[in-house]
Amino acid sequence: MKKLPLLFSVILLVLLSACNIPEQETQQPTRTPEQIKLIPTFTSIPTDTPTPTNTPLPTETISESSFGPTGFPIDVNPLTGKRVDNPQLLERSPLAVKVQIFPRGQRPPWGVTLADIIYDFYQNNGLTRFHAIFLGNDALQVGPIRSARLFDGQLVDMYKSIFAFGGADRRILTQLLNAPYADRLIFEGYSQCPPMCRVDPNGLNYLMTNTEDLSEYASQQGISNGRQNLDGMTFNTITPANGEPLNKVIIRFSISSYNSWEYDVGTGRYLRFQDTHESPDIPTQGYEALIDPLTGEQIAADNVVILTAPHKFTPGSKPGKSEIVVITLSGSGQATAFRDGLVFDVVWHRPENDSVVFLTFPDGSPFSFKPGNTWFEVIGETSKIDIPGDGTINYQFSIP
Secondary structure, eight states, rough: OOEEEEEEEHHHHHHHHHOTTTTTOOOOSHHHHHOOOOOSSSOOSSSSHHHHHHHHSOTTTTTTOEHEOOOHHHBBBBBTTTTOOOOGGGGOEEEEEEEOSGGGOOOOBSGGGSEEEEEEEEEETEEEEEEEEESOOOOBBBBBOOOOOOHHHHHHHTOOEEESSOOOHHHHHHHHHTTTTTTGEEEEOOOOTTTEEOOOOTTEEEEEEOOHHHHHHHTTTTTTOOOOOOOOOOOESSOOTTOOHHHEEEEEEESSEEEEEETTTTTEEEEEEEOOOOSSGGGGGGGEEEEETTTTTEEEEEEEEEEEEEEEEOOOOOOOOTOOOOOOOOOOEEEEEETEEEEEEEEEEHHHHHHHEEETTTTBBBBBBBBSOOEEEEETTEEEEOOOOSSSSEEOOOOO
């Protein structure tokens, strides 16, 4: 098996150690890759891809309203509970991409509306980034791609994904490269375009990827890239009972980073709004719709889930420029789920390292996600929660 991405990783480790700049990400390669153009709209994947003769599409269960947590039909995406137009996409590994949301001047992010699952979690210095996972769709451009954090490794383990990122602090990269999934890591290196290319090298110099190119590159490099067991989530078009009406979710990570999800009755989805300026307190917060340039649509979610998990600084690390935060999403913990304009108190579970996160009610019965995409917001155990009674819930992130 070839491990070319691992070779790039070793080279990057040497460079970072030599420069002694642990917080700096991978620099632009000395030879500028071929420039690619920004694509204003998404061209959908053809739906006439031949279906393998040994896996015919089921026709007798088209009206099914529920799937999971196991036994997903061959054409049902286990990460969304929805049938896909092109079942061949499910025969590959999930593709994960690390996408930036800061600085504000380099928004919006590209391609995330087409992801099946996205994790939004704390990075450092009060800011967050996205970990976007693609399986049932391809996206012509995803990015801007940025550096990895320790928690990304847990997500790669959970979803058995191939992970594209821009680099990492050498302390983080060392751990990633010594993990069992190290051969599934792909990040920027010399002459590595495609699958990751620099866009507008004389301007903002975004690092972007095409998920189809990313999957093809992984296969060419001998990286395992077949259908994975992603059992665990339960989906149902019928809304669970006992939910309470609540139409707006606010998550405040810092004076710089805060966002809201607002339920839209017309679409039955939650629309994403993002911070517009530094805000010392909630009353001065300002938001704007977060639009995906690839599709021209506002970023939206069928499910929004707040996961509460332990956060701590690594030994020798402290808040500030060189901080490294460890997030532990293992076993089970408290969570809050939002679907169909309702809120539910639930419990998250990850019983094994390679188990996807799934939800149950406190009595142990499965919680059903709405078929569609899910955004997981990860907050610390000491985070504060406020429900002012106006149909809004506020989360204030904190680390002990």
